[in-house]
Amino acid sequence: MKKFGFLFSLFFLALILSSCRFFNQGEPDSDSSISQSSSEESRVSSSSAESSATSSSQEAASSSSSTAEEPESLTLAAYFPDTANKHYIYEGEGNEFASYDVYTDYAKDNRKQIRKNNGGTEEVMVIELEKDQIKTRLSRGEAYSRENWLDQEPGEEEGTEVLLKAPLKEGTTWPAIGERTRTITGINVSVETPMGTYETVEVTTEGSEDKVVDYYAPDIGLVKTVFTSDDYNVTSTLSQIETDVPLIQTVRFYYPNADGEMLSYVDKELAFKTNDVTKKAIELAYKESPNESVGKVLSDNTTILSLYLNTDGRVYVDFSKELISEMNAGSAYETLILQSIVNTIGGYYYMNEVYLTVEGQPYSTGHIQKEEGESFTVNTENSSELQ
Missing domain, CATH: 2.40.360 (YmcC-like fold)
Structure with missing residues (x-):
């Protein structure tokens, strides 16, 4: 060997x-x-x-x-x-x-x-x-x-x-x-x-x-x-x-169920040509909801400002302010949306910790507040494949 x-x-x-x-x-x-x-x-x-x-x-x-x-x-x-x-x-x-x-x-x-x-x-x-x-x-x-x-x-x-x-x-x-x-x-x-x-x-x-x-x-x-x-x-x-042949990668996307109880996931094939931007491909694919049984994760105006694997072993992702301002969700559903993002981004990089920020600042709303440097953790237990 x-x-x-x-x-x-x-x-x-x-x-x-x-x-x-x-x-x-x-x-x-x-x-x-x-x-x-x-x-x-x-x-x-x-x-x-x-x-x-x-x-x-x-x-x-x-x-x-x-x-x-x-x-x-x-x-x-x-x-x-x-x-x-x-x-x-x-x-x-x-x-x-x-x-x-x-x-x-x-x-x-x-x-x-x-x-x-x-x-x-x-x-x-x-x-x-x-x-x-x-x-x-x-x-x-x-x-x-x-x-x-x-x-x-x-x-x-x-x-x-x-x-x-x-x-x-x-x-x-x-x-x-x-x-x-x-x-x-x-x-x-x-x-x-x-x-x-x-x-x-x-x-x-x-x-x-x-x-x-x-x-x-x-x-x-x-x-x-x-x-x-x-x-x-x-x-x-x-x-x-x-x-003129792209690289094909299969990415698992998580979504909150419409009933607000758990998460569903679906595997999507993303095509990458040389110099294509990974964060943009993931953003566009995420905005396409598979069907009406799951809710949207990103609004049409939300953009991923940066996405990378840091040397500390965590994935860093920064969103535009529309992630929060256009979410329009209660506490429980907001938690499902965030867990969907973390599971998707963390899963793509094969990492368990995701440091999610908005416009460069720690995630903070009336329901959920994160401290500087505090990350979210991947958790796929409350999820199943979308039927």
């Missing part, structure tokens, strides 16, 4: 390299445009693409010239394209978690926040593209909520690591986490995938007991990873790229 966990982390480190944005290179002149077009055609050899791959993926793996590109002409940007609103699908062999899906939650300037789901857990990593290297800023496991960490400084256990380094030529070597060494071991290495055959850059990471080899194709990113340790062999290979 220790190897499985380590393998999972290594796969994810390699995967996120495929998501960096190009540096702004400016408009090329006519000669450079012709040169780029020629080299682009030489990168991918002809191969049959699976019918499930998208048209853009098929074009990337189309027939081309057999002329190889010179190593000195390769750049980091060529191997880390913009992946906003794209869904990368990898099929695995040798381990139940070798297959996974990848989405880009957020992107800004030269930073990306990537989400990987292997069916067992979700992991998020923020990476940064620099002129001569790609490095991680932070990585967090069990990250099921969409929290924007692009500008967040890493914690003590979230140190940076160089994932790829210039110059992109055989022999370029640098240290990796865990007393390991990472080296570019091949240029123009042919790799077969369900999407076609690619000419790739081969990067090998070696430790005392195992080895990971990653293959990166121009304008695609990571196309294959191979992990070996003794007789243990695991591979993950890119099988499909879907474009």
Whole structure:
């Protein structure tokens, strides 16, 4: 199991390299445009693409010239394209978690926040593209909520690591986490995938007991990873790229019953594209009451001003003043409305404590008063699924 966990982390480190944005290179002149077009055609050899791959993926793996590109002409940007609103699908062999899906939650300037789901857990990593290297800023496991960490400084256990380094030529070597060494071991290495055959850059990471080899194709990113340790062999290979595909998350929304006795919940699927704001999606979904057997939680004019997971392990949510001024509820029903909000927000973040404020101030009405820093607690005992 220790190897499985380590393998999972290594796969994810390699995967996120495929998501960096190009540096702004400016408009090329006519000669450079012709040169780029020629080299682009030489990168991918002809191969049959699976019918499930998208048209853009098929074009990337189309027939081309057999002329190889010179190593000195390769750049980091060529191997880390913009992946906003794209869904990368990898099929695995040798381990139940070798297959996974990848989405880009957020992107800004030269930073990306990537989400990987292997069916067992979700992991998020923020990476940064620099002129001569790609490095991680932070990585967090069990990250099921969409929290924007692009500008967040890493914690003590979230140190940076160089994932790829210039110059992109055989022999370029640098240290990796865990007393390991990472080296570019091949240029123009042919790799077969369900999407076609690619000419790739081969990067090998070696430790005392195992080895990971990653293959990166121009304008695609990571196309294959191979992990070996003794007789243990695991591979993950890119099988499909879907474009304009949102991340779908299922969120459980709680509502007070119309009779004022208990809570009912309903699961809703929320669609998130790259850079969509989580608080806005939750707000809009909450304003849609499932039926007349439950009451409204948020009025049409109520807005969520801020929503985030704090370092103290509590979820902080701040509402506009309309949460109170347009609630129009007695003491018992107000309690149900607040418990609905707390259960929904806390449940989405997998946290039990929610610090709820209104216009930056502790929640306070004629019925309920909270002190500065005093939070509400998730309690789902008095609730059932909406029928």
